[in-house]
Amino acid sequence: MAKTSLMTAAGLLLSMMSSVSLFGQATFTVASSVATAADIGLTELTGQIDLTVYSGTTVAAPFSIRYSAPITNNSMQEVVVYGTGGLIPVAPHPTFDAVNNAILIDVPAGGGFGSQIRILGVRVAIPGINDNRVTAFVTGLSAAGNSILAGQNIVTVIDRFLPPFTVPLNTMFPLEFKNGVAINTQTSIYIHETYPTAFTDSVGILGQTVRTTFKIKPFPGIPQGVKLIFAPIAASAETLAVLRTKSGQAETVPRDDGSTDVEYEYVSAIYSNVTIESFRFFISIEVEPTAGSGTIKFQATLVPIGAAKPDATHPSTAIPRYLELTLPDESDLLMGTVELAYPFRVQQDATYTGIAVTNPLPYRTKISLTAYDANGLLIFGAGVTNPVSFILPRSGQLAKLATEIFGTGFNASSLGTIRLAGNTSVLAGFYLQGRESTSGLDGATADLSPKQKTFLPVVSHGGPSPATEVEFYNPGTERATATLDLYDSTGRKVSVASQEVVGGGTAVRDLREIFPQVDLASFEGGYISTLSDKPLSLKETFGNSLDFNVLPAQVPLQQERFYFAHFASGGGYETELNLINTASSVAASVTLTLMDASGSPFGIVSNAAELTIQPGAQAIRTVSALFPDLGSTLRTGYIRVDVRPISTGYYSSTPPIVGSLRFSAASGYSSAALPLVMAPMSEFVYSHVAQALGYYTGVAVLNTGSTAATVTVRAYRENGQEAGSFVTVLQPGQKIAKLLYELVPASSGQLGGYIRIHSSQPILSFSLFGTDDGLSLSAIPPQNVGQ
Structure with a gap:
């Protein structure tokens, strides 16, 4: 028995010795040192890797070391490989396997227990790595080659990423x-x-x-x-x-x-x-x-x-x-504070609200958006994140539906106001409100410039089921009370009402609720004068069951000459002028002259419509009624408005006037309104571009000055990249009104982004967007971004 056992053991030992000699395979352990890397580093040094013979004797065969981050050495000559013991002959530099993002080490034959290969100098790119470490996977490339001890194939070579x-x-x-x-x-x-x-x-x-x-x-x-x-x-x-x-x-x-x-x-x-x-x-x-x-x-x-x-x-x-x-970061260094206010409606009103904010500066800008309900309280609940912060790109824009910003639960919120705060000197905001039941779509700027005394120039009087809503927003912390005086078009005060708004709160009231004792259906015009004990931001939404428009409250203008930058008459289009003389004791004598795009008066009989507007009275006229000689074919241009000054002793002045301009289609399905008062500007933006999916965007610019103006129109994408530009020289009195893609062909098909216009002289301008089917139309006033 003992002899047999001894012979068996000897045979086994002989077999093992014969195996080593015959195949010469070795088993390696793998160890590494770990490094810390810069999270923005593109050539970060990894820790060294040590391959040590654990058993057997090496055969000449390669190891592959595959890294979990992209290898970025300029050359494998930068990577150092050296051996000890029987592995001293190893090549001093590896071979790069670009396909597998690996280095190949040719292990020489004859290395025994304790012999070692060390690899240093592999560099990798860290940005974009999903893991929080960088690893190396070591494996032999041949079944007949050397092997790695079980469980040691993967080692960590970088264990953390930090800002450097x-x-x-x-x-x-x-x-x-x-x-x-x-x-x-x-x-x-x-x-x-x-x-x-x-x-x-x-x-x-x-x-x-x-x-x-x-x-x-x-x-x-x-x-x-x-x-x-x-x-x-x-x-x-x-x-x-x-x-x-x-x-x-x-x-x-x-x-x-x-x-x-x-x-x-x-x-x-x-x-x-x-x-x-x-x-x-x-x-x-x-x-x-x-x-x-x-x-x-x-x-x-x-x-x-x-x-x-x-x-x-x-x-x-x-x-x-x-x-x-x-x-x-530049967003932490910008100085200044800008606040904007975006109204939104409740879900059961079947409306939706989209907001846009434009950063015209070449620096990233931090903004915070906070939604408050009608009582000025922070909105919260399931599916709602409020407030929300963003960093706007350089010269970029944020444009989203309110539900995309605050979450799907925001749909069920009450009406209220979204307050935006930015740590910068200038931002431009714009919002759109649409009705799910109709094609109606209109918006307004989100400027927050509360006032105590203003005028709402329109009481809706046309189309099926005309209605007017007044929106009150109190940006202060104390309760405010507004007094509303309702006037008919003759200047007669018809009724007086009041509206309270809590601090930070929003109220939206239909005129029929504010003045229940007045038959508004009998009105052929009319307007509202407001006076509040604290500054309020007011807007009115007016229209009918087919379409609606939005206008901000206005303050009167005392000026001898001003302009309506565009009119369209004939061919199924109409332009309605609304002028209100807010003076208490003097009439306003107004002369309206139609001008063509070159700055010349239209060559028609009686191209000078004279209006006398009594104190407190309103004149609502269409261009076709004022200038019947225009005919029924489509004619476009602009209107010069001259107000005769009134002498009072040694001084002369003009009556203070407010009003609006409204474009409409004969179908009644689309209209757009602009305030009468739009100051000439040299640097301004329009925070909305839609030129696809059945939408178009147009721009009108008018040089009302006495010298030529060099005008540059630029279209920007939301990420701040300039899509293209257009440059022209406008002579005094000259006007251009075109679709955006006609001016900037590279903007064709663009959805989102904004338009920026620079002029060497102050000019008048506005933007129109609508649908190709003519069912929706909206006008956008410019927003000044000049520093």
Whole structure:
């Protein structure tokens, strides 16, 4: 028995020895060190990988090491491979397997227990990684080759991603100057490293080609007459490492070429690799006496900016390179406060509300949207998120239905107002309200400019079932009371009513509810004068069962000449003029003249309609009734309105007038209204574009000045990209009215976005959009975005 057992054991041992000798396979263990990586890094260094023979003897066969993040080394010559023991002959650099995002290590034969291969210098791109780590998967490529010990195929080579630096806002004080004098002559900006190896100057090691470099730039820029001086170095109090200017000297900007950025390179100290460092940069200011007033803050960016795979847009092959991260973000540095207000209706009213906000500045902007119910209370409940915050893109826009912003549960909310707040100097807001039961669609700007005394110029009187609703919004914190005086078209005060609105609250009332004792169906016009004890924002919605329009409350205009920027008469279209003389004791003598697009009076008999409007009275006239010689074919142009001044002693003045302009189709299904008073502007936007799915958008511009105006029309997409532009010169009195895609062909088919118009001289303008079937039409007044 013993002999047999001994022979059996010997045979087994001989068999094992014969197997090793015959096939020569080895089993490896895999170990790694882990690194921390910059979350914006495109060439981040991974931890080293050690392959160690655990048993057997190696055969000549490759290992594949596949990384879970894109490998971005410029060359495999940057990756170092070396061996110990019997694996010393391993090739010093791997082969790149681009198809599998892997490196191939050719393991030499003859390596025994304890022999090792170490791999260093693999670089990967971090942005876009879904995991919170980077792993390497090691496997043999041949069944007859070497193997990996079970459970050790996958190792972690990067265990966390962090922003490589921070710039705290609370340590930065802006440089400020006022009336050409510096208020504070020096400031500083701190840059904090977030982990010890985030900054490096190891040029020439493992493929690194540049030192960590920061670009410091003034925000939003340097005005004319101002100079900034950047100190030559910023030192770390922790290690005495420095960030120094590339010139090694103090730098003054702007330079002769207009550039204003200053770059600093990192120089490490003895303990930098194990210490988190902070650097303080000093900047001083010199101001010429004529430089005006302003503030300057600062931002820091790691450079160079690049891509994981260099391309024509980002050609840099530098190591390290990064996605753009500029701190503090521009949305945190913008100064100012803008508030807008968007009304919305309750679900059972069968209406929907869409809102748009346009950021005309080339900086990202933070906004917050908060929805309040009719009582001024925050709306909450299942399926509702309120408030909601967004960051608008540079020169970009947000355009959504209210339910898309606040959630599907918002549909069941009561009527109320959405309040928008932005930390910027200018925003433009616009909203649309539509009726699910009809094709009716109209909107208005979301400007929040509450007033105490205003006029609502229209009491609806045409079409089937005419009606007028008044919307009251109280942006204050205290209850407000408004007194409403109802006048008929002769100027007779018919009735008086009042309306209370709680602080932050919204009220929507039908005129038939406000004045129940008045037979409004008998009115052939009429208007409302409002006076409140606290400023309110008022709008009126008027129309009939086929269509409706929205107009903001107005204040009277005292001016000898003004213009209706467009009219259309004939061919199934009509334009209605509504003029109200709000003077209490003097009549208004008004002359209306039709002008063509070139600025010449229409060549018709009696092209000068004279109106005498008694004190407090209203004149409602259609263009076809005022100018019967126009005929029945479609004629378009604009209307010049001259108001005769009235002498009072040594002075002359004109009666204060309010009113509106209304375009309509003969079918009654589509109409659009604009306020009488629209001031000429040089820089303005329209926050709505619809040129697909049966919608069109048009723009009219009129030069009412005495000199030529160079006008640029730009169409922007929601993401802030410019779709295209159109440039023309308008002579005095000249007008253009075209569809947007006729002016900017690249905007054809665009849904969403906005129109921006710049003019060298103030001009009048408005925008129209509607449906190709003629069932919907809306007019949009311009919104001033000039700084």
